[in-house]
Amino acid sequence: xxxxxxxxxxxxxxxxxxxxxxxxxxxxxxxxxxxxxxxxxxxxxxxxxxxxxxxxxxxxxxxxxxxxxxxxxxxxxxxxxxxxxxxxxxxxxxxxxxxxxxxxxxxxxxxxxxxxxxxxxxxxxxxxxxxxxxxxxxxxxxxxxxxxxxxx
Amino acid sequence: xxxxxxxxxxxxxxxxxxxxxxxxxxxxxxxxxxxxxxxxxxxxxxxxxxxxxxxxxxxxxxxxxxxxxxxxxxxxxxxxxxxxxxxxxxxxxxxxxxxxxxxxxxxxxxxxxxxxxxx
Numbered sequence: 001x002x003x004x005x006x007x008x009x010x011x012x013x014x015x016x017x018x019x020x021x022x023x024x025x026x027x028x029x030x031x032x033x034x035x036x037x038x039x040x041x042x043x044x045x046x047x048x049x050x051x052x053x054x055x056x057x058x059x060x061x062x063x064x065x066x067x068x069x070x071x072x073x074x075x076x077x078x079x080x081x082x083x084x085x086x087x088x089x090x091x092x093x094x095x096x097x098x099x100x101x102x103x104x105x106x107x108x109x110x111x112x113x114x115x116x117x118x119x120x121x122x123x124x125x126x127x128x129x130x131x132x133x134x135x136x137x138x139x140x141x142x143x144x145x146x147x148x149x150x151x152x
Numbered sequence: 153x154x155x156x157x158x159x160x161x162x163x164x165x166x167x168x169x170x171x172x173x174x175x176x177x178x179x180x181x182x183x184x185x186x187x188x189x190x191x192x193x194x195x196x197x198x199x200x201x202x203x204x205x206x207x208x209x210x211x212x213x214x215x216x217x218x219x220x221x222x223x224x225x226x227x228x229x230x231x232x233x234x235x236x237x238x239x240x241x242x243x244x245x246x247x248x249x250x251x252x253x254x255x256x257x258x259x260x261x262x263x264x265x266x267x268x269x270x271x
Contacts, residue, residue, distance in 0.1 A: 002255070003255075005247050005248040005251050007240055007243055007244040007247060009169070009170070009240065010170070011170070012163060012167070017244075019251050021251075021255065022255070022258070027258055027262065028254075030261065031257050031258055037257055037261070040253065040256075041251075041254040043250075044246075044249035044250050044252070046249050047246075047249065119247075
């Protein structure tokens with residue numbers, strides 16, 4: 001049984017994603033902070049997108065850069081780590097959209113055999129979040145109507 | 153201007169959906185139309201309180217109401233709801249796909265640690 005991914009829009013500029021994993025916080029944190037592990041899941045196979053490179057300097061002030069295959073030229077996502085607290089918290093910026101990028105805060109709650117993660121995405125303004133929505137327009141649609149919202 | 157109105161209505165829709173009772177009302181109306189009195193009873197609220205919630209949903213275009221005699225009947229305003237859920241759903245699908253892959257990576261890591269411990 002897959003664990004459920006919940007997405008909630010908390011306010012006009014905040015989105016909160018929650019999920020439980022069947023592993024300790026240490027394992028989940030490592031999968032999020034070691035490039036060779038991270039690159040295996042961040043771009044799901046089902047997306048059909050190829051990750052060309054993945055560089056991560058996971059420490060406070062360190063930067064990251066992911067480059068994806070994209071026509072006519074590759075697309076880069078990059079930012080900086082603002083906080084790195086092993087096994088409990090990771091905060092990073094998303095700088096590819098200039099000042100409109102969100103600040104992502106990942107919190108890990110260790111419950112022994114399972115870990116609940118909360119990924120909080122805070123956009124600088126409601127407009128920035130609106131603009132970000134456009135990047136999901138190309139994604140496949142299939143929805144059980146109210147499910148996503150009512151699950152919250 | 154049309155674009156702006158659409159965005160403003162979407163914002164109103166998200167604000168409307170931030171409340172658990174209002175989400176419940178939408179879920180209920182997804183099953184069947186109901187009067188404000190029905191909804192107030194179902195959610196154990198005063199008529200005035202429910203009128204307010206329905207008003208917020210109506211302003212956001214999520215609910216449409218019609219008065220027949222003395223009874224105001226509520227039903228879903230379907231198009232706007234699709235717009236709201238479509239985006240959130242795509243977002244959720246992306247994260248869900250990522251996290252399902254992360255599950256595999258985690259299982260691999262656990263397996264490797266187990267093997268290392270047995271050695």
